[in-house]
Amino acid sequence: MTFELRSAEVIAVGSELLGSTRLDTNSLFISRTLASLGILLKAKAVVGDDRALLRDLFALAITRSDLVVVTGGLGPTDDDLTREAVTDALGIPMSEDEAITAGIRNRFARRGMVMPALNRKQAMVPEGATALNNPNGSAPGLFIIAGEKIALLLPGPPRELQPMLNALCQPDGLLGARAGLARLHSVSIFTTGLSESHVEELTQPLYARWRDAPEPIETTVLATPGQVELHLTLRSGDAVGAKATLDDARGELVKALGLFAFSTDGRQLPHVVGELLQARGLTLAAAESCTGGLLMARMTDVAGSSGYVRGGVVAYSNELKVQLLGVDQAAIETHGAVSEPTAAAMADGVHDRTQADVCVAITGIAGPSGGTDAKPVGTVVIATRVTGHPLSVRTHVFPGGRDMVRFQATQTAIEGVRRILLAASAARP
């Protein structure tokens, strides 16, 4: 091993990444992959197809960090300028690598095509650089070792970049062989039913202590509507010790969060509840109004969900609540489509028709219109009928726009199923 890589920066190249429609998502993969080697991302940047600006950004990044990964701009066209900008910055010349040209020519030949002259550009290699084979595309990657720094140039498409970076991170790869003993270890806890500040209130006294430990645990709190996540990270050279430390920390946090913590292994709520259903041999059906199928779509997004999801009914119109679910028309007229009696009748109706063990009904006002003073936009009634348990019916008022209301309604309904199933296990002798 020649030197140790501790810090990195990523520069994504491409004018399309500076518009209002597309984000550089490669950096998420790169961040995670480098973290597994204990290499910390210090900064990342996006730059258009601008040779001088890329040269300047690269030149500064390579002085600050041990590794600079540049993604994109390796194609054959005029606006692909990554090679040129990086060699400008490092002050090294380029020449054509005949073996690469031959390889690209072969790729075209296999498709019965002649390589356009333009593609020779992709075979230009900086002096002292090593080309990296790209099994999924025509643009080869390359790396340059300059002193105790590494410049790594990778193609932009994720399906080309990812296997190339993974190969470099193997123990004998360019990056794997230069990783230090210290690695980043991490665990996460997902919660639902608590606000971000509630989660902080319950957990901050715990993680504040760990911040000052000799090997500190860093805690990040991420909040989305319907879910708050805690991510713990520890940099350590002792994998066994780090795992034990993080397991302990996670244990303390889960204890503080109680039932609000639903996942400690990255699985999302529909997956967690799906496995509970599967383990208990129970089936699920739903009757959805305002969520229009979103609850069932989320539950069946999980591979293997056909083992426990039977299906159900989307009764968006009142007629279908009567025709498909047998809800009493008079009850809808008396109490309204968004009411606890209607939700209960929807749950009963879908149970009668599917015989599923767990039946969930959702009816509400997702907005933007349809709200009243008594039942504002965001009002959602959820009824849950689990065989052997009393029917649960609750009215909620969710904040936010249409999307947020619909998502929170499904999240709350799925969480409601989890709570009933867990209470059922707790009640067992």
Added chain:
Amino acid sequence: MTFELRSAEVIAVGSELLGSTRLDTNSLFISRTLASLGILLKAKAVVGDDRALLRDLFALAITRSDLVVVTGGLGPTDDDLTREAVTDALGIPMSEDEAITAGIRNRFARRGMVMPALNRKQAMVPEGATALNNPNGSAPGLFIIAGEKIALLLPGPPRELQPMLNALCQPDGLLGARAGLARLHSVSIFTTGLSESHVEELTQPLYARWRDAPEPIETTVLATPGQVELHLTLRSGDAVGAKATLDDARGELVKALGLFAFSTDGRQLPHVVGELLQARGLTLAAAESCTGGLLMARMTDVAGSSGYVRGGVVAYSNELKVQLLGVDQAAIETHGAVSEPTAAAMADGVHDRTQADVCVAITGIAGPSGGTDAKPVGTVVIATRVTGHPLSVRTHVFPGGRDMVRFQATQTAIEGVRRILLAASAARP
């Protein structure tokens, strides 16, 4: 007007944005908003809570670009360092603004709380800076005019940042008043049913011409599974002329793309088809198996969809295909659950039960398991039954993983409805 803003850079501050779970999405909004003023984003960066690094990045950005927007790091805690780093770079001192302190103290008082001493930090204002009121949070923004450059510091949460930036872009606002005459104008075309290379083949000869015009039109092609988008952008000081040029260009492209172009105003496919249904006074119902409710969830994601979506059935299990849709058990056994006869029976069944004018049925193998040689993962049968039209039943094989197969199945089914409705109008005298 003192000077004109033409270029900008964005720096997002926060260590959480360097991990593997979260992207800086503010930059998309900022890019779009500045583009509407003709201010072009040259680069963007993300940096952790690192005062020296932020200072260096900011110092370089402000030499290259007219406007530097720094987002985040304006909170009250120790790791909020944006004010300090920017004033370090500009070499100006800070002092407490008593009016801001009073404002923050009031916010706490209204909630019956005493302002923590920590929050005084948020009232520190650089000399010569102007504070910006933040109606949705405690961190005020601020701007500094330095020569013919502007440093703009905004809080990170989108619901705080967006109204503040919008206000600054009004004609009399900080940025609006300094925008040049040239603005960025843009239009988009969404297509489905064609691959990215097909779209390029049909359109590239057209847009290649426009690239060399005195006021060139820039074209970006964005491909996602089930949808390829063309975005055209033109920088011009002549709003009327630009609109005419872009309208012409869009017209030529739509002609080349034919029926594959479904939207020229940013509306997504469920919205476009929803409006077709609404305009014709038709109702929609669905019977979904492998998509598990995703088609109905997407259709009802559109505000106002209760005007035409009646609902339908999710028959994920074979039993429910029989019980809820009246599909013949023997037919499922003979032909399989994923077969054209079963799909047709599902469409008929949902029509019998809902009397909707347009009935769609989807049955398929989303994977990862369940595929066979004859019916590999990705096989999806779609049946569409529109009153007054012959039943349409087609078998597709979609590439990709579970998510992609499910999404493409719904996209293809919705597009199928659009094609039938358009053919119906074309057939009218």
